[in-house]
Structure formats: C-alpha cells, structure tokens
Amino acid sequence: MLMSSGVLGQTAGLSHVLDSQPADFIAQHYRSLAAKAFQEAVIPSNKEFWLKQKNVLKQRIIQETGVQRYPNLPLEIKETGMIVKTEYRIKNIRFQTRPGVYATANLYIPEGKGPFPGVLITHGHWPDGRRAVIFQEVAQVLAQSGYVALTIDAWGAGERCTIAGEQEYHGANLGASLFNIGQSLLGMQLTDNIRAVDLLCSLPGVDSTKIGATGSSGGGNQTMWLAALDERIKAAIPVVSVGTFQSYVMNSNCVCELLPHGLSFTEESAVLGLIAPRALKVFNANQDANPSFFPAEMLRTYANARKIYALMGAKEQLSYQRFDTGHGYWPVMQEAMLGWFDHQLKGIGDGSAKPRPSVLPLPAKDLATYPDNQREKEVASTADFCRQEGSKSLDINHFKIDKAYFDGKRESLKQIIGTREIRVIKRVDKLGDQDGWRRMVLRTMAGQTIPFLWYASRNKVTSYQLFIHSQGKDSLSSEAIEKAIQNKENVILLDLWGTGEQASPEAQQIDGRLPPFHTLARSALWLGRTVIGEWVADLEVMQKWLKQQGCEKLTISAYKETAVAALAFSIWNKTDRLILYDCPKSYHFDQRDSIDYYNMAIHLPGIIPWGDVALMKTLSTARMASYRERTMSGRVVE
Missing domain, CATH: 3.40.50.1820 (Alpha/Beta hydrolase fold, catalytic domain)
Incomplete structure (x- = not known):
C-alpha cells in the first residue's frame, strides 16, 4: 500500500529535506543542452559537403523514425461513398499504406479535363482529423481551383482511433508506446504520407510531376518531414509548425513531432535544407500561443536554411510569411497558399495571394469512410499495431x-x-x-x-x-x-x-x-x-x-x-x-x-x-x- 506524505511524516519524522524550493535545475539544464546543440549544428560551407551530408542525414532520420517505403505495395483503394458538387466531387476512401494496414482519406477531384496538380493535406490536432473544418476548407479551395486534393487521417487520429467513432489523442502514452516496438509516431505518419503521394501519382487525372503538400500545426510538421524525404514533393507549405528543434525542449508538443535523438545530430534548418532546391514557403502566426512556433524561432531556422538554399543556387525558392493571426489555417493563409501553389505548380501568377472561392464545410459524418463506424479490421489503431508488431519482434535469442x-x-x-x-x-x-x-x-x-x-x-x-x-x-x-x-x-x-x-x-x-x-x-x-x-x-x-x-x-x-x-x-x-x-x-x-x-x-x-x-x-x-x-x-x- 502506498502512503501519503503525511504517513511518511509519521514514519520518517519528516517529508521534506529542503527548506525551500531550489531553482529548476532540470529546466535550466535541458534548455542549456538544447541551446548548445543548436549552436553546434553544422551549417554546410560548400555544396559538395552538403550533398554528402544530405544523404547521411536522410538515412539517420529514416533510422530514428522507423519510416518505411512500399513503392510496389498495391494501394487497394476502396471507395465507400461520394459527394458530388458543382465544381468538384469528393470520394470517401481507404487505401493500403503498409502490408495489411489501411488509412482513411478523402479525395477532392475537380471537374474538367486533367491532368491536374495534386496536393496532399495533412492535419494537426483538431477533432475529426482530416474532416475538421479548416482542412475541409483548404481541400475545397484547392479542388475549386483545379487541384486534386487528398486529405488523410494521421496515424491514430480521425477514423483511426482505438474505438471506431470515438475521438482520442493519438500522442502521450498511447503514441509513445510505438517507441517500445522500435517505431515512432512521426515515422508511422511519414510512412502513411509517402504512400499518400504514391496514391496521388497513381491517379490518371493527376500530373505526377506537380505534387504539393501543406498542413497546419502537427500537419505542417508532417508536411516538412515529407518534403524533406520525398523528392516528388515539388512545393510545400508548412503552416504554424516551423520553429527550432531547440524550442521543442521543455515546451508543449506532441510525440508525433518528436525525432528521437534529433538534437544529437541535426536542427530544423537542416531538415528544411533537405527540401532544397525545391520550393518551400513557411507560414507562421504572430499571435501563436506555442513558444515552439513563435515567428522568432522560425526566423532563426530560416536564416540557416537560407544558407543551404543559397549553396543549391535556389535562394528564391525559400520564403516565409507571417500572419497577424493565432494558431490555425485561416482564410488569409488559404488565399496566400492558393496564389503560391498556382505559381509553383501551375506556372501562373507571381505567387501573390488570390481570393479564395467560397467554401461550405460538410458534416464530418458525410465525409466518413465508415459512417456507421463498422470499419474494416485492417484500419489498424495504435493499440492494434503495437500488439501485433510487438509479438512479432520477440527476440528468442535471449534464451541462449x-x-x-x-x-x-x-x-x-x-x-x-x-x-x-x-x-x-x-x-x-x-x-x-x-x-x-x-x-x-x-x-x-x-x-x-x-x-x-x-x-x-x-x-x-x-x-x-x-x-x-x-x-x-x-x-x-x-x-x-x-x-x-x-x-x-x-x-x-x-x-x-x-x-x-x-x-x-x-x-x-x-x-x-x-x-x-x-x-x-x-x-x-x-x-x-x-x-x-x-x-x-x-x-x-x-x-x-x-x-x-x-x-x-x-x-x-x-x-x-x-x-x-x-x-x-x-x-x-x-x-x-x-x-x-x-x-x-x-x-x-x-x-x-x-x-x-x-x-x-x-x-x-x-x-x-x-x-x-x-x-x-x-x-x-x-x-x-x-x-x-x-x-x-x-x-x-x-
């Protein structure tokens, strides 16, 4: 039986050693270690050095996250419903992201003759995942503007929670359980998103040479990592997600944004640098409440990433924009996104913001792959996956x-x-x-x-x-x-x-x-x-x-x-x-x-x-x- 502090007082005669609360050594120490790591992060001095380091860094990220690629795995796309609008239609689908594991998603397909550019939209920590209002808005804006948009439920979110139809937070102890089997929530998401790009590129109505990606908050984080590892992404807009890895230490972030051992070998500027010379525009909010995403942190990363873009002869391909908003993917951001994607993926305009078409978000149930919550068992939750994979990885050699x-x-x-x-x-x-x-x-x-x-x-x-x-x-x-x-x-x-x-x-x-x-x-x-x-x-x-x-x-x-x-x-x-x-x-x-x-x-x-x-x-x-x-x-x- 565990006792309270009062019982310790009876047993030991006291419950505290210190007469006063000391300074927070842990917070100070960890912040100091993170600051040192930022200062020691290597900024390449020449292109040859960077090209060598680039491949090493990619392999280390793959190793630490556990990300997998399945280019030859059948997508097995299954359509469970469709909504027809005047200018576009929405398909409720599921598709295979790893052997025997399926993700839930929506395809927004414009009317007319393609091929169209394709954009993957990754969501952050909003109820209903991909079907949250702001991500519906982004998808509708793109579909009405001549883009095939794919929204996907992040691993363990939306329709991929433990119990079908019941929302849950995919991080904390649940998401961290993936570490114990040698995986990571970040790696699971990246694996899914690479497969989502496979899906877009497989569609006859999509120009596979013109693929973009965008997302907000945790979804913006996914956008950055995806663009860094998958060179099929030609233009990327991470929204309210770029700061510094240093700022993630002793701040409030999800384990889906965690690169194990990350600060021991890299900083966020190098990850952005992996995208060079492809187009990248970073959106941040002046009124963001999370210190990890403050514009000041983004600018520190931007300054170092710009050096890498310069080495690659692509300084003009990296830019940022700050908005006088809070955390989110606000209409003013959507308009800036549309103008920039038009410039990068369609070759029209100068990249300036364009008025967005009118949007009308739908009830989340209308966009559900499984509106009756009778999902297929292959739509695995974190709990399912950890149980299955954990039993496969038992090392029997330890009995020798x-x-x-x-x-x-x-x-x-x-x-x-x-x-x-x-x-x-x-x-x-x-x-x-x-x-x-x-x-x-x-x-x-x-x-x-x-x-x-x-x-x-x-x-x-x-x-x-x-x-x-x-x-x-x-x-x-x-x-x-x-x-x-x-x-x-x-x-x-x-x-x-x-x-x-x-x-x-x-x-x-x-x-x-x-x-x-x-x-x-x-x-x-x-x-x-x-x-x-x-x-x-x-x-x-x-x-x-x-x-x-x-x-x-x-x-x-x-x-x-x-x-x-x-x-x-x-x-x-x-x-x-x-x-x-x-x-x-x-x-x-x-x-x-x-x-x-x-x-x-x-x-x-x-x-x-x-x-x-x-x-x-x-x-x-x-x-x-x-x-x-x-x-x-x-x-x-x-």
Missing part, C-alpha cells in the same frame, strides 16, 4: 546462454537507455536531524541538487537499502521502510531526477492534464536521453557516495517506473539485491484502457526487439524479488 551475446546486449542496452552524464560529487550537505533521520543533499559539479533521507543504523552495518519511487519518496511504502529499519539496515529514501523534491515545477506545469513526465520524457528523447537513463545516472552517483560511507551490500527497493531503472542500473553496477514493486513484466502492449497506469518515463525506444524486461532480468546479477508484476496497462499478472 552465450557470453558474447549477453555482452553485446549489455552494450546495446546503453544505446536504448541513451546518453547519461557521469554525475560528479561536489559535496554532500547534512541539513539536520529529525526523529532519527538525517536530511541530506548531494550536490553535483553540474549544479544538480539530489535530496535524500538517511536512517543510519546504530549497529554501523555495511548493508544499505535504497528506496525510490517515480512519485517521489513521499509515495514509498511505510511498511517496507520500517521492515528495513527493523532489520538494522542503513535506509536511504531518495528523490530521483524529476521526482519529489527534485521535480521540475516548470515541466509539471507544462504537462497540465497530460500524463506525468510528458514534457521531460519528450525533451530527453530529443537530446538522445531517456528519463530512465537520468535515473540510472542518479543511482550511480549515489552508489559512489554510499561506498564512501562504507557500503558493501546494496539493496534497491524500486516502485513502478523506477523498477526498470533499478534493473538497468544493476546490469552495469554491483547490486546485491533488487526488490521490485509494480514493475512491468513486459513492455508488450496489452490494452488501451488504463494506458496511463505508468507515466511517460517508462518508454524506451526499441526495448521489445532488444529483449524486453525478461532479458534485463537475465543480465542482472542481483538477487531479485518482484511483487505485483503488471502489464503495461497496470493489470496484475497472475
């Missing part, structure tokens, strides 16, 4: 007893856990005693403050039991603590990175209603790190200090997400015993319900194909006891 294999797995796990700094002890301060507990603070050379409570055994034994919990030391079990004290062990109650008194108030505020560690987990992955890796680093520096106190036997009692960190720690560091409470038995996705039982710190990219929790336990040399092992949705495993 082979030293070389195990050594390799220990090393590859370090890549999964991510970069972790070696914490160097500056000093350890004792802030006073209360009811037998010493209030202690370990301070690192980097400025990190690690608070902990120490109940020193009167018998001066060399055995220590260290307690950790993802909700901080206030949530530890009083019964387990008292048992350790009765066994005459030294007892340490530690607040790990981002927990308890070591939490980031700024990150918690940004999280809002999203699962805990949403901001920190996302930010860590951008920097090539994981929360679990940060926890391992804290455990390593604590172990150094404990050894200085004469610790010879270390037991770690870890709860929920921190149990995985304790496991990883014990693989590389001598640990005598692990006591794991509510640890996931496996990272395999079991059900959508209760997906937030574990917080966002739990996710480790590629952990299932690596070998899962079972292999971690195999590699650990610690004696181990595990209580209430659970599925990823929190169900106790019998």
Whole structure:
C-alpha cells in the first residue's frame, strides 16, 4: 500500500529535506543542452559537403523514425461513398499504406479535363482529423481551383482511433508506446504520407510531376518531414509548425513531432535544407500561443536554411510569411497558399495571394469512410499495431546462454537507455536531524541538487537499502521502510531526477492534464536521453557516495517506473539485491484502457526487439524479488 506524505511524516519524522524550493535545475539544464546543440549544428560551407551530408542525414532520420517505403505495395483503394458538387466531387476512401494496414482519406477531384496538380493535406490536432473544418476548407479551395486534393487521417487520429467513432489523442502514452516496438509516431505518419503521394501519382487525372503538400500545426510538421524525404514533393507549405528543434525542449508538443535523438545530430534548418532546391514557403502566426512556433524561432531556422538554399543556387525558392493571426489555417493563409501553389505548380501568377472561392464545410459524418463506424479490421489503431508488431519482434535469442551475446546486449542496452552524464560529487550537505533521520543533499559539479533521507543504523552495518519511487519518496511504502529499519539496515529514501523534491515545477506545469513526465520524457528523447537513463545516472552517483560511507551490500527497493531503472542500473553496477514493486513484466502492449497506469518515463525506444524486461532480468546479477508484476496497462499478472 502506498502512503501519503503525511504517513511518511509519521514514519520518517519528516517529508521534506529542503527548506525551500531550489531553482529548476532540470529546466535550466535541458534548455542549456538544447541551446548548445543548436549552436553546434553544422551549417554546410560548400555544396559538395552538403550533398554528402544530405544523404547521411536522410538515412539517420529514416533510422530514428522507423519510416518505411512500399513503392510496389498495391494501394487497394476502396471507395465507400461520394459527394458530388458543382465544381468538384469528393470520394470517401481507404487505401493500403503498409502490408495489411489501411488509412482513411478523402479525395477532392475537380471537374474538367486533367491532368491536374495534386496536393496532399495533412492535419494537426483538431477533432475529426482530416474532416475538421479548416482542412475541409483548404481541400475545397484547392479542388475549386483545379487541384486534386487528398486529405488523410494521421496515424491514430480521425477514423483511426482505438474505438471506431470515438475521438482520442493519438500522442502521450498511447503514441509513445510505438517507441517500445522500435517505431515512432512521426515515422508511422511519414510512412502513411509517402504512400499518400504514391496514391496521388497513381491517379490518371493527376500530373505526377506537380505534387504539393501543406498542413497546419502537427500537419505542417508532417508536411516538412515529407518534403524533406520525398523528392516528388515539388512545393510545400508548412503552416504554424516551423520553429527550432531547440524550442521543442521543455515546451508543449506532441510525440508525433518528436525525432528521437534529433538534437544529437541535426536542427530544423537542416531538415528544411533537405527540401532544397525545391520550393518551400513557411507560414507562421504572430499571435501563436506555442513558444515552439513563435515567428522568432522560425526566423532563426530560416536564416540557416537560407544558407543551404543559397549553396543549391535556389535562394528564391525559400520564403516565409507571417500572419497577424493565432494558431490555425485561416482564410488569409488559404488565399496566400492558393496564389503560391498556382505559381509553383501551375506556372501562373507571381505567387501573390488570390481570393479564395467560397467554401461550405460538410458534416464530418458525410465525409466518413465508415459512417456507421463498422470499419474494416485492417484500419489498424495504435493499440492494434503495437500488439501485433510487438509479438512479432520477440527476440528468442535471449534464451541462449552465450557470453558474447549477453555482452553485446549489455552494450546495446546503453544505446536504448541513451546518453547519461557521469554525475560528479561536489559535496554532500547534512541539513539536520529529525526523529532519527538525517536530511541530506548531494550536490553535483553540474549544479544538480539530489535530496535524500538517511536512517543510519546504530549497529554501523555495511548493508544499505535504497528506496525510490517515480512519485517521489513521499509515495514509498511505510511498511517496507520500517521492515528495513527493523532489520538494522542503513535506509536511504531518495528523490530521483524529476521526482519529489527534485521535480521540475516548470515541466509539471507544462504537462497540465497530460500524463506525468510528458514534457521531460519528450525533451530527453530529443537530446538522445531517456528519463530512465537520468535515473540510472542518479543511482550511480549515489552508489559512489554510499561506498564512501562504507557500503558493501546494496539493496534497491524500486516502485513502478523506477523498477526498470533499478534493473538497468544493476546490469552495469554491483547490486546485491533488487526488490521490485509494480514493475512491468513486459513492455508488450496489452490494452488501451488504463494506458496511463505508468507515466511517460517508462518508454524506451526499441526495448521489445532488444529483449524486453525478461532479458534485463537475465543480465542482472542481483538477487531479485518482484511483487505485483503488471502489464503495461497496470493489470496484475497472475
């Protein structure tokens, strides 16, 4: 049973170590790392260098996102309904984006003789996905102006949610579950969008040499990545989505906008540079509320991307426009989009805004591929896909007893856990005693403050039991603590990175209603790190200090997400015993319900194909006891 802070006060005599809230070290540190990454991003000095780096960068993006290409896969387009208007018609369709997986979409086809330019429209985080009013408007404007427009539901959104007809947020723990099987929400979207371009190019009424792409917010992000990787996109307009990757750290963004390890090898200007010499126009809103998309951030990226366009002899092909609006795809933006696409894809006009034709959005149900919600099982949700792919990727080799294999797995796990700094002890301060507990603070050379409570055994034994919990030391079990004290062990109650008194108030505020560690987990992955890796680093520096106190036997009692960190720690560091409470038995996705039982710190990219929790336990040399092992949705495993 987990106790409240009040119970800790009764057991330990106090619930806090620090007398006042320290500065938000995590927010400051991560922003500093992101700023350093921006400054160190390589801007090519000559065209030859860039052309070499361009291919390397593309391959790294493909590797980190997990994007797939299926140029020879049948599209298997199926039409389930059609709406006929005076100047265009709309087809409600589904098509195959990867083997056995289908996406829901709408095709807007102008009347008249083609071939027409084609434009892919990608949506952001609006209810109804592709059928949201603003994306209908964009599609109608284009169709009435002589473009074939394709709108597609992003992975896990619109008609592709877990339960047909029920809206859900495709990010947070649900979207992050894709990391565990070695995929990413960004990569899933990119795979779909590349296939959407395949579809446009396959249509007899479309000129496959004149394909454009546009989208707003998360859809603008998709537009940028698609244009960067697919050279069939001749003109692209990402709307209210371009900023800097630096600004994504410690800000509120979706995991669909996350490139794992991104800031360890690139910045957004280089991704825009991948589009050169093809046409690119960036739209930003002066009144945008998200700091990641502020015009000031866009301009920093634009300045560096412009250097790449200049090397490619295409400075005139890159431009931007700011609008005195908020976040969205407003009519004034649609008019600017139409004039620019006419210039780039039709060769008419000078690119200036054109009055948009009148639009009349339709009820979302009219545009549904499955208006009765009886969708085909091949229209897979994130939950379906994670279950199916996770079971395929089980690495049976970890049952082999082979030293070389195990050594390799220990090393590859370090890549999964991510970069972790070696914490160097500056000093350890004792802030006073209360009811037998010493209030202690370990301070690192980097400025990190690690608070902990120490109940020193009167018998001066060399055995220590260290307690950790993802909700901080206030949530530890009083019964387990008292048992350790009765066994005459030294007892340490530690607040790990981002927990308890070591939490980031700024990150918690940004999280809002999203699962805990949403901001920190996302930010860590951008920097090539994981929360679990940060926890391992804290455990390593604590172990150094404990050894200085004469610790010879270390037991770690870890709860929920921190149990995985304790496991990883014990693989590389001598640990005598692990006591794991509510640890996931496996990272395999079991059900959508209760997906937030574990917080966002739990996710480790590629952990299932690596070998899962079972292999971690195999590699650990610690004696181990595990209580209430659970599925990823929190169900106790019998």
